[in-house]
Amino acid sequence: xxxxxxxxxxxxxxxxxxWLDTIIKGDxxxxxxxxxEKSVDVIxxxxxxxxxxxxxLHRPDQSRVDAVDDxxxxxxxxxxxxxxxxxWMLAARRVLKPNxxxxxxxxxxxxxxxxxxxxxxxxxxxxxxxxxxxxxxPNFRGRRFQNAHETMIWASRDKSSKSYxxxxxxxxxxxxxxQMRSDWLFPICTGKERLKNEDGGKLHPTQKPEALLARVMMxxxxxxxxxxxxxxxxxxxxxxxxxxxxHFVGIERQDDYIEAASAxxxxxxxxxxxxxxxxxxxxxxxRVAFGSLLDAGLMQPGTQLHDSKRxxxxxxxADGTIAIGNExxxxxxxxxxxxxxxxxxxxxxxxxxxxGSLKPIDSLRQIMRDNMQGVAA
Amino acid sequence: xxxxxxxxxxxxxxxxxxWLDTIIKGDxxxxxxxxxEKSVDVIxxxxxxxxxxxxxLHRPDQSRVDAVDDxxxxxxxxxxxxxxxxxWMLAARRVLKPNxxxxxxxxxxxxxxxxxxxxxxxxxxxxxxxxxxxxxxPNFRGRRFQNAHETMIWASRDKSSKSYxxxxxxxxxxxxxxQMRSDWLFPICTGKERLKNEDGGKLHPTQKPEALLARVMMxxxxxxxxxxxxxxxxxxxxxxxxxxxxHFVGIERQDDYIEAASAxxxxxxxxxxxxxxxxxxxxxxxRVAFGSLLDAGLMQPGTQLHDSKRxxxxxxxADGTIAIGNExxxxxxxxxxxxxxxxxxxxxxxxxxxxGSLKPIDSLRQIMRDNMQGVAA
DNA sequence: CGCCTTAATGAATCCTAAA
DNA sequence: GTTTAGGATTCATTAAGGC
Numbered sequence: 001x002x003x004x005x006x007x008x009x010x011x012x013x014x015x016x017x018x019w020l021d022t023i024i025k026g027d028x029x030x031x032x033x034x035x036x037e038k039s040v041d042v043i044x045x046x047x048x049x050x051x052x053x054x055x056x057l058h059r060p061d062q063s064r065v066d067a068v069d070d071x072x073x074x075x076x077x078x079x080x081x082x083x084x085x086x087x088w089m090l091a092a093r094r095v096l097k098p099n100x101x102x103x104x105x106x107x108x109x110x111x112x113x114x115x116x117x118x119x120x121x122x123x124x125x126x127x128x129x130x131x132x133x134x135x136x137x138p139n140f141r142g143r144r145f146q147n148a149h150e151t152m153i154w155a156s157r158d159k160s161s162k163s164y165x166x167x168x169x170x171x172x173x174x175x176x177x178x179q180m181r182s183d184w185l186f187p188i189c190t191g192k193e194r195l196k197n198e199d200g201g202k203l204h205p206t207q208k209p210e211a212l213l214a215r216v217m218m219x220x221x222x223x224x225x226x227x228x229x230x231x232x233x234x235x236x237x238x239x240x241x242x243x244x245x246x247h248f249v250g251i252e253r254q255d256d257y258i259e260a261a262s263a264x265x266x267x268x269x270x271x272x273x274x275x276x277x278x279x280x281x282x283x284x285x286x287r288v289a290f291g292s293l294l295d296a297g298l299m300q301p302g303t304q305l306h307d308s309k310r311x312x313x314x315x316x317x318a319d320g321t322i323a324i325g326n327e328x329x330x331x332x333x334x335x336x337x338x339x340x341x342x343x344x345x346x347x348x349x350x351x352x353x354x355x356g357s358l359k360p361i362d363s364l365r366q367i368m369r370d371n372m373q374g375v376a377a
Numbered sequence: 378x379x380x381x382x383x384x385x386x387x388x389x390x391x392x393x394x395x396w397l398d399t400i401i402k403g404d405x406x407x408x409x410x411x412x413x414e415k416s417v418d419v420i421x422x423x424x425x426x427x428x429x430x431x432x433x434l435h436r437p438d439q440s441r442v443d444a445v446d447d448x449x450x451x452x453x454x455x456x457x458x459x460x461x462x463x464x465w466m467l468a469a470r471r472v473l474k475p476n477x478x479x480x481x482x483x484x485x486x487x488x489x490x491x492x493x494x495x496x497x498x499x500x501x502x503x504x505x506x507x508x509x510x511x512x513x514x515p516n517f518r519g520r521r522f523q524n525a526h527e528t529m530i531w532a533s534r535d536k537s538s539k540s541y542x543x544x545x546x547x548x549x550x551x552x553x554x555x556q557m558r559s560d561w562l563f564p565i566c567t568g569k570e571r572l573k574n575e576d577g578g579k580l581h582p583t584q585k586p587e588a589l590l591a592r593v594m595m596x597x598x599x600x601x602x603x604x605x606x607x608x609x610x611x612x613x614x615x616x617x618x619x620x621x622x623x624h625f626v627g628i629e630r631q632d633d634y635i636e637a638a639s640a641x642x643x644x645x646x647x648x649x650x651x652x653x654x655x656x657x658x659x660x661x662x663x664r665v666a667f668g669s670l671l672d673a674g675l676m677q678p679g680t681q682l683h684d685s686k687r688x689x690x691x692x693x694x695a696d697g698t699i700a701i702g703n704e705x706x707x708x709x710x711x712x713x714x715x716x717x718x719x720x721x722x723x724x725x726x727x728x729x730x731x732x733g734s735l736k737p738i739d740s741l742r743q744i745m746r747d748n749m750q751g752v753a754a
Numbered sequence: 755c756g757c758c759t760t761a762a763t764g765a766a767t768c769c770t771a772a773a
Numbered sequence: 774g775t776t777t778a779g780g781a782t783t784c785a786t787t788a789a790g791g792c
Contacts, residue, residue, distance in 0.1 A: 078496055078497060107505075108492070108502050108504065108505035108530070109502070111489070111492075111505075112488070112489045112490075112491070112492025112493045112495075112496065112530075113489075113492075113493050113496070114489070115485070115488075115489025115490075115492075115493075116489045116490050116492075116493040118489075119455055119489065119490070120455065124767080125485050125486070125767075126521050126767090127485065127521050127522045127524065128484075128485035128488075128528070129522065130507050130509075130526055130560065132507075132560050132752070134748070134749060134752050136558070138556060139556060142543075142545040142546075142556070143543055143545070144503050144504050144543065145504045145506065145531075145548075145556075145557050145558060145559045145596075146556045146557065146558045146559060147504065147559050148558035148559045148560055149507055149558075149559055149560050151505070151528075153485070153489075154522075159767085162769070162770075163769095163770080166519075166520060166521065167696065168519040168520070168782095169519075170696040170697070170698055171668075171696075171697075172519075172707075173696075173697065173698040173705075173706050173707040173710070174666060174667060174668030174671075174696055174697020174698055174707070175666040175667075175668055175697070176664070176666045176667060176707065176709070177707045177709055177710065178783090178784070179515060179516060179519070179522075179523050179783075179784080180522050180523065181513070181522060181523045181525035181526075182522045182523060182524050182525045182526055183507065183509050183525055183526050183560070185669075185749070185752065186672060187673075187748075211672035211673065211674075214671075214672065214695075215672065218695065218696050218697075219522075244695060271678050271679065271695055272678075272679060274679075274692065274694075275678035275679045275692070275693070275694050275695050276678075276694070276695050276696075277694060277700065277705070278696065279694075279696060279698050279705045279706070280705070282780095282781065282782095283769080283770080283780090283781060283782095287771085287779080287780095289779095330778080330779075330780095331780095332778080332779060332780060333778085333779095339439075341439045342435070342439060343435075343439060343779095343780075343781095344439070344780085345779090345780050345781065345782090346779090346780075347780070347781095348780090348781095425765095426765055426767095427767090428765065428766070428767060429767045430765095430766065430767055431766095431767070431768090434766060434768060435782090436763090436782080436783065437781080437782040437783055438761095438782095438783085440761095440762080440763085442763085442764080442766070442768095443763075443764080444765085444766065445765050445766085450765085483765095484765065484766095484767095485767090486765085486766095486767060510764095510785095511785075511786090512764080512784070512785040512786060513764075513784080513785085514763080514764045514765085514766070514783085514784080514785095515764095515782090515783035515784050515785090516766080516768060516782085516783075517766085517768060517782055517783055518768035518769065518781080518782055518783095519768080519769095519781080519782055519783090520768045520769075520782090521766090521767095521768065523783090523784080524765090524766070524767095527765080564785085564786080565764060565765095565785095565786095566764090567763080567764075567785090567786065567787065568786080568787060568788090569787095571764095579763090579764085582764090582765065583765050756792105757791100757792090758790100758791085758792085759789100759790080759791075759792100760788100760789085760790075760791095761787100761788085761789075761790090762786100762787085762788080762789095763784105763785100763786090763787090763788105764784105764785095764786100768782090769779105769780095769781080769782095770778100770779090770780100770781100771777105771778095771779085772776105772777085772778085772779095773775100773776080773777075773778095
């Protein structure tokens with residue numbers, strides 16, 4: 001059980017080892033401003049949305065808002081919340097790697113303002129995810145629908161960042177081989193998982209279930225990634241990150257939360273590397289050129305290739321192209337041309353004859369890849 | 378079958394009989410400005426989503442996705458979209474009765490801006506409702522979660538309006554005697570319900586299902602109420618209003634939509650009063666994904682799975698896949714692979730050890746389903 | 755007519771490494 | 774920064790066509 005370090009005052013330009021897997025005490029904007037730019041892979045944020053933010057609310061003109069003053073009107077309070085949101089989101093964006101992504105969770109009270117600010121700051125929305133609660137609090141007055149969900153926004157740092165982490169294949173495999181949808185079903189955090197205070201009451205009003213964070217991290221991070229939570233609270237982000245072999249950084253203002261989160265995370269046992277291994281994505285598999293099948297002797301020049309229904313046939317040539325009559329080109333281009341399509345995956349389109357039946361040439365590529373295993377790229 | 382009147386130029390200060398159950402041609406702000414203030418009970422609005430699509434998108438079979446690229450969905454910037462939204466929402470608010478409510482539907486492209494504008498204008502948000510689609514379009518490139526829902530915002534005119542219509546008891550009775558949640562499950566609009574153009578293609582790119590509108594009206598209107606739709610389109614709001622014994626007003630710019638909506642509504646037969654009560658929600662059998670067993674703590678990463686005769690063993694990984702050596706995949710794919718089969722039901726094939734005997738993992742699925750009782754899948 | 759196979763399609767911000 | 778080319782990617786439902 002390794003203790004969790006706490007940082008009361010982060011030094012300017014700190015080394016990574018100083019802040020990794022720590023909880024930083026303080027205001028989230030001030031702490032974020034001390035962290036190096038482009039240093040975290042994913043941010044998970046559960047910002048407050050009640051307007052009593054302990055005097056931290058400032059109007060856009062920097063005048064301070066008294067959060068319990070009934071006199072300021074609705075517009076003032078929304079503007080103050082927007083300014084607060086803009087401030088921490090801007091600071092968070094500086095810290096995020098160019099291909100990093102951010103998750104923000106909220107309810108209808110604040111999520112629309114959060115989403116608007118995100119778009120205005122240049123974040124590029126990837127999905128909005130609905131957390132459907134199996135056991136939500138009932139509506140007691142019977143004047144509205146039971147508020148049975150919360151909303152998460154998942155966004156990349158920029159419109160142009162395309163290489164963000166998304167473990168599509170693993171998510172699909174874990175979901176009975178159909179792609180993961182934007183609506184997730186989880187129970188709210190109760191029972192032994194819920195941290196209690198000395199009175200036996202709940203320590204934190206909005207502790208999120210670990211299962212929710214686990215799916216977030218399994219979807220959008222790799223083992224060893226750094227996950228930052230600027231509103232650390234009870235430390236769910238840290239606990240799940242540690243269990244899943246990810247690094248965390250938490251920022252939190254309240255001492256009681258920091259203490260509880262530290263103890264909680266210290267008690268977490270990380271999973272074995274073997275259990276954390278990532279399912280190999282096809283698009284990440286080593287590139288195999290069709291010509292290399294000839295080099296390896298798995299395919300001979302002059303072999304006839306056919307599509308699965310033998311509508312078309314092509315001839316393999318010694319230079320790694322295939323030809324139909326006078327037309328020659330890659331397995332992909334010729335496959336596309338015969339079908340009159342823009343594109344075609346030649347590996348799955350073309351087949352060769354073996355023992356009387358047609359087998360896709362992709363099976364030969366698999367043999368190539370198996371042979372390459374253990375050979376440095 | 379009563380014809381639907383069309384109004385090309387609404388007179389100033391028109392009598393109610395002039396505009397009730399009509400379709401007004403023109404820009405929605407101009408038309409709204411002609412209607413009397415505080416004259417409609419509920420507004421349902423399906424504004425442009427500002428989709429901001431890039432190039433073409435193709436399905437894996439290379440067919441092209443017919444995208445929403447209509448002129449009315451093009452905006453130069455978020456600011457332009459905000460201005461458009463503020464204008465029509467302000468005009469709509471003048472027309473709404475003090476105890477009236479408004480529904481606005483959108484996706485993550487626009488709904489955050491819509492919600493922000495609503496709050497800024499003084500609308501008081503009552504719920505955000507998630508329309509979960511049973512049959513959404515997949516994500517074809519595997520780069521995001523399948524976008525499987527849209528969001529509706531339900532709001533009253535003012536924070537102070539308390540006497541808005543909400544048929545709590547009727548909804549609860551129609552929902553197996555549990556209160557209606559904020560997540561609703563409906564199929565998208567297809568089949569015979571979908572209006573077609575002369576070419577047999579879809580008449581309108583975003584026609585909403587009648588079931589969705591029916592629940593909206595059953596929840597928030599009384600028979601005889603007036604429902605206004607400022608983006609009338611194919612006239613779903615009018616068709617459902619007429620069927621449910623409510624009045625409608627539609628505003629629409631395009632002649633072809635007005636004509637189709639008129640014919641559609643003229644063919645609607647209003648329900649008998651008696652039948653109005655029994656609008657029932659459809660429930661689906663809950664589908665359980667293997668990964669959700671891990672989420673729920675019923676299965677731990679690192680657990681060994683075996684077939685019933687212990688010929689093969691596999692290791693459960695944290696991402697919800699299982700692995701034998703280097704090969705990882707879903708319970709179904711790995712089960713199929715070890716047997717050399719095309720397919721396999723992993724739920725019945727794989728077992729785990731408990732108290733010395735092997736139990737199928739399907740028994741854990743049953744526990745999940747029991748826990749999920751009452752929550753539509 | 756029924757049964758089985760194939761095709762079509764829906765509010766979509768949907769690729770990426772190498773040259 | 775650009776362009777080029779390899780080659781990876783889909784779920785539920787309706788409707789039409791074949792036999």
